[in-house]
Amino acid sequence: MEVLIFDVFGDLGHFKKYYTTSSPLSFSFPPPPTVAGMLGAITGVDKDEYLDVFSPERCKIAIQIMAPIQKLRAGLNLINTKGNHWIPVKKANHGPRSPIKMEFIKQPCYRIYFCHENEGLFYRLAEFVESHKSFYTLSLGLSELLADFSYVDIMNFEERQNDDIDIISVAPLYLVDDIYINSSGDRKYFKEKMPIIMDKNRVVHRYEDVLFEIDGKSVRLRADRYWEGENGECIMFF
DSSP states (O other): OEEEEEEEEESEEOOBOTTOOSSOOBOSSOOHHHHHHHHHHHHTOOTTTHHHHTOTTTEEEEEEEOSOOOEEEEEEEEEOOGGGSOOOSOBTTBOSEEEEEEEEEESOEEEEEEEESOHHHHHHHHHHHHTTOOSSOOBSSSTTSBEEEEEEEEEEEEEEEEEEEEEOSOEEGGGEEEEOOOTTSOOOEEEEEEEEEEOTTSOEEEEEEEEEETTSOOEEEEEEEEEEETTSOEEOOO
C-alpha cells in the first residue's frame, strides 16, 4: 500500500495529558486524534468532521520521533475571558489572571506515516504537503504553538506478522508480544497511556499503552503485526 511520509516540527509543542488539570503535562508525541487534527488542518476538513474522516477505520497513522524528547516547564498567566470579554479587574472569585505551570516539548520533530482508503483525499494531502501549503494554520497541540511541515516521500509498505524486528516508530503495545532490552544500555524505553480513538464529541472510546525510545532510536521487539517499507525500515500503525 502507498504511504505518505512527511515531517512536522516547531519550536514548542504541548499535547495535554488527559489526567492533568491545573498544571498541564504533555505527552511526548501527538496522540492519533491530534495527528488527525493536523491532517484536517492541512486538507481543510472541518473540525467537526476530521475525527470521523481520519478515524482508524478509514486510515492508518504511524508516528516516528525524529528529535530527542526534551521537556521544559514555564509559568503562564491565563486571562479570564468568561462572558467572551476580558475582565480587567478582580471581581469576587474570578480574578483577571490565573498563573499556572505548563509543560512543553522543546523543538519537537515527528515523522508522520499516513494512508487512507479514499485515494482522492490521500493524494490531496500529498499534493498539499509537497507544495508546502495548508488550508488552516498548523499547530503542535495549541493554536499558539505554530508548526511547520516538509514532504519526505510516498513509499510502498507491506504488512508483516509475528517477527522479531527493529521498529523505528512508536509502538502500540497491543501489537507487541515481547520487548528486547538492548544490552549496550544505549536505549531508553518509555511507555505512555494515551487516547487512540475519539469521536467528534471529544469522547475517548479507547486508550492504549504506547512504547517509544525517548531519543528517537529504534525499538527491538516481537510484533504481532507491523509494516515494512521499500527501504527496509519497519513501522507500526495505530
